[in-house]
Amino acid sequence: MEAEPQAIQAPLLRISALTKRFGGFTALDNVSVDIRPGERFGLIGPNGSGKTTLINCISGAFRTEPGTVTFRDEDITRLQPHMRTRRGIARSFQIPRPFRSMTVAENLMVGLDFAADTSVIVSEAQRREAMMSILTRMGLASKANVSANQLSQVELRKMELARAMATHPKLLISDEAMAGLSSSEVDEVLDLLMSLAGQDITIIMIEHIMQAVMRFSDRVMCLEAGRIIAIGTPDEVMANQRVQEAYLGT
Amino acid sequence: MKRTGIYFWTGAALFLGAALLMTQVIGNQYPFFAGYVILQFIVLAVAWSILGGYAGYVNFGTAAFFGIGVYTSVFLFKATGAPLPVQIAAAAAIGALMGFALGLLTLRMQGIFFSIATIAATIIIETAITNWRYVGGAAGIQLQRPAVTAPFDNYVEMLFFVQAMLVVLAVAISRYIQRSWMGRGLQALKDDELAAECTGVPTLRLKLMACVISGALMCAAGAPGAMYLQYADPSSAFNLNYSVSTLAMSLIGGTAHWAGPVIGAIVLGTTQQLLTVTISSEVNVLVLGVMLVLFVVAAPEGIIGLVRKVRRKRNEGEG
Numbered sequence: 001m002e003a004e005p006q007a008i009q010a011p012l013l014r015i016s017a018l019t020k021r022f023g024g025f026t027a028l029d030n031v032s033v034d035i036r037p038g039e040r041f042g043l044i045g046p047n048g049s050g051k052t053t054l055i056n057c058i059s060g061a062f063r064t065e066p067g068t069v070t071f072r073d074e075d076i077t078r079l080q081p082h083m084r085t086r087r088g089i090a091r092s093f094q095i096p097r098p099f100r101s102m103t104v105a106e107n108l109m110v111g112l113d114f115a116a117d118t119s120v121i122v123s124e125a126q127r128r129e130a131m132m133s134i135l136t137r138m139g140l141a142s143k144a145n146v147s148a149n150q151l152s153q154v155e156l157r158k159m160e161l162a163r164a165m166a167t168h169p170k171l172l173i174s175d176e177a178m179a180g181l182s183s184s185e186v187d188e189v190l191d192l193l194m195s196l197a198g199q200d201i202t203i204i205m206i207e208h209i210m211q212a213v214m215r216f217s218d219r220v221m222c223l224e225a226g227r228i229i230a231i232g233t234p235d236e237v238m239a240n241q242r243v244q245e246a247y248l249g250t
Numbered sequence: 251m252k253r254t255g256i257y258f259w260t261g262a263a264l265f266l267g268a269a270l271l272m273t274q275v276i277g278n279q280y281p282f283f284a285g286y287v288i289l290q291f292i293v294l295a296v297a298w299s300i301l302g303g304y305a306g307y308v309n310f311g312t313a314a315f316f317g318i319g320v321y322t323s324v325f326l327f328k329a330t331g332a333p334l335p336v337q338i339a340a341a342a343a344i345g346a347l348m349g350f351a352l353g354l355l356t357l358r359m360q361g362i363f364f365s366i367a368t369i370a371a372t373i374i375i376e377t378a379i380t381n382w383r384y385v386g387g388a389a390g391i392q393l394q395r396p397a398v399t400a401p402f403d404n405y406v407e408m409l410f411f412v413q414a415m416l417v418v419l420a421v422a423i424s425r426y427i428q429r430s431w432m433g434r435g436l437q438a439l440k441d442d443e444l445a446a447e448c449t450g451v452p453t454l455r456l457k458l459m460a461c462v463i464s465g466a467l468m469c470a471a472g473a474p475g476a477m478y479l480q481y482a483d484p485s486s487a488f489n490l491n492y493s494v495s496t497l498a499m500s501l502i503g504g505t506a507h508w509a510g511p512v513i514g515a516i517v518l519g520t521t522q523q524l525l526t527v528t529i530s531s532e533v534n535v536l537v538l539g540v541m542l543v544l545f546v547v548a549a550p551e552g553i554i555g556l557v558r559k560v561r562r563k564r565n566e567g568e569g
Contacts, residue, residue: 059448080454081447090448097445099438101506110438113431115450167450 010073012037012202013058013089013171018067020053020226027053029226031067035171035204040197042217042234043206046246049223051206052094055173058204059091060084072170086115088170092160092177094206098148104159105131105144111166131166138162138192154185161192172196173204178212186212214238222246258425262418269414273407282410284527286478288519289413290471294492295499295511296420297467301460302497303505304433306440311352311368312496314375315345315465317488319472324385324482327393334412334474341473342466349465353458360443369493376488390483393476409474420467424508427463436460491535495522498542504552513553 011034020028028050035041045051056062058069060081068077076084090111099107112127121130135141138158143151151159157177164172174193178186190212197203207213213220213234220237222230230240237243273282294312301307322344323337332340356367380388395405402408427433438446439453447453476482495518503514518541522534549556 061444061448080452081444082450082452085448085450093445093448097442099441099445101437101441106434110434110446110451111449113434114452163449 009036011035011070012039012072014068014070015054015058016068016070018054018057018064018069020050020057020062020064027226028057028064031223031226031228033221033228033231035202037170037202038197038199039202040194040216040218041202041204042213042220043204043223044208044210044213044220044237044243045223048225049246050226051223052175053226054223055091055175055204055206058084059089059173082114085167085169088168089173090164090167090169090171091173092157092164092175094175094179096153096156096160098151098156098159098163100147100149103145103147104135104140104151104162107148107159107163108134108166111163115167117168134162134165137195138165139188154181154188157181157189158192161189161196165196169201171202171204173206175206176208177205178207178209190216210238258422262422266411266414266418269411273402273404273411279404279406282404282406284523286406286410286413287523288516289410289417290475291495291499291519292512292515293413293416293420293471294468294496295503295515296417296424296508297464297471298496299500299505299508299511300424300427300467301457301464303500303511304427304436304440305457305460307357307457307460308365308497309368309461309464310365310493310497311372312468312493313488313490314368314372315348315468316472316475316492317372317379317484318344318348318375319469320475320482320487321379321385322469323473323476324391324393327476328385328391331396333396334408334477337476338412338416338470338473342470345469346462346466348469349462350458352465353461357454357457357461372488372490372493376484379488380484386483388484390481393480393482395477395480405477409478412474413471416467416470420471421508421512423463423467424511427460428508432456432459495538498538500552502541502545502552504554504556506551506558507554510552510554517553 013035016032018028018031019026031054043051043054053062057064060079064077068075070076071084071087071089074087076087099110108131109127112121112131116127116130121127132141132144135144138161140155140158140162143155148159161174161177178189181189186209193203193205193216205213205216217234219232220234221228222237222243224246229242229246230237294316298309298312302309319341322341326332326337326340352368352371356364359367379385385391398405398408402411435446435451435456438449438451439456443453475487499514499518500511501514502518503512504510518538521537525534525537545552
């Protein structure tokens with residue numbers, strides 16, 4: 001019973017009975033899951049299964065009707081996205097959404113201006129220092145003064161993660177940060193995410209690239225048509241009959 | 251950073267000094283009469299671009315704010331005989347409230363829907379004023395200027411200087427916003443509102459703040475207008491021309507920097523004044539349209555954008 005000691009620990013994020021409908025279409029149907037602090041959580045499922053919708057409900061882009069989202073023992077179901085970001089939920093986007101009129105450094109400064117940890121970072125100099133240290137960690141230091149418009153795909157992905165890191169997240173949600181990258185780039189981003197995860201930062205990773213999810217995750221959840229069809233260790237989920245059916249379409 | 255601040259405030263002081271000196275030296279009234287209009291458009295364009303430029307929310311309701319500024323003065327002057335500074339301060343306060351109300355009602359709409367809502371607001375407000383007898387209704391109202399205060403010996407000269415002070419105020423506020431966290435937040439939400447929210451930017455609150463500040467300045471710019479013309483009527487105070495000219499000046503100057511609308515208003519405002527005198531007041535509307543089309547096609551970032559492009563090219567050439 002390996003799960004026992006973790007179960008005692010309060011979850012970082014608790015999603016209870018979450019349902020999201022768009023008109024007559026039910027994108028998420030009664031989804032409940034707990035994410036533990038420090039966990040590396042993989043979220044998989046075929047296209048249209050509700051992965052990004054779930055992320056949007058967690059980050060606040062969508063309002064949910066029934067269901068609640070609890071983060072660090074606080075009900076955040078009704079909070080606007082920026083309030084959630086300030087409480088420690090950061091995300092990247094499936095299709096990168098940089099601030100195109102800004103440089104890479106300025107993109108990060110937005111996060112540092114509005115959601116930095118004010119107990120540590122007070123002055124402008126400290127903000128700049130924090131920005132450079134994040135960029136260095138992400139391997140983007142040389143791109144600090146480059147316009148976000150001129151970045152390559154992999155650099156954009158990294159910059160989105162860097163911008164998310166600037167808001168000092170407790171929970172980082174990576175929405176297909178590796179889509180469309182070459183295999184060496186996938187490894188690069190995966191290593192980055194691995195290095196970010198740890199005692200302070202919990203990561204939810206949505207990904208289609210199976211090897212990446214398998215390598216990365218402590219636990220994997222598979223959605224299909226808005227419902228959880230499997231949740232467990234990567235091996236357990238991969239062995240699950242319904243997951244195989246959902247992916248292979250048999 | 252600090253040095254640019256010194257330059258800026260020195261420039262502002264020189265500008266005000268020159269304006270004051272003009273009122274003392276030049277005897278002819280016409281330069282002040284024309285200059286007042288240009289200064290007024292600088293305030294309007296700078297104020298407009300706080301919401302329209304920094305946040306990217308195109309406001310077609312400049313005329314509504316301007317007109318309310320005019321009529322705040324009319325009402326206060328008729329009811330209490332309030333002096334000019336009180337008229338302007340009251341107009342700014344009402345403009346701020348109006349910006350807040352309009353923002354609250356419309357800023358949840360994005361893009362073109364917000365613009366349409368601001369046009370609708372202009373029409374509603376104009377209709378309300380047209381039907382308000384106390385301030386003259388549709389026929390308008392005549393106003394008798396009070397005695398002028400020293401050191402000025404003419405009311406228009408004084409209004410010219412007052413409007414020059416409003417220019418400095420508006421530019422200082424716009425410059426502060428651009429360089430502060432607020433400017434960064436507005437720029438972020440202009441680029442991508444959802445991404446800004448998810449990076450911690452309180453987008454609705456920032457847009458509301460921009461709308462309040464912008465509205466207050468536009469109303470303040472309109473307030474001296476009643477005394478300038480000694481007359482006010484709804485169809486000229488709420489003339490759509492104010493909305494269109496202001497927008498054109500901001501876009502032609504460029505909205506990425508606080509200096510853009512200043513340059514745009516000087517260039518377009520001066521052109522318009524010259525055309526009004528030399529050809530006709532109808533032609534300047536045509537010229538406005540042509541210039542706007544030319545800039546949208548050839549220099550969508552405005553004059554500021556052109557300057558930046560040239561500078562970048564030169565730097566690359568050197569590198």
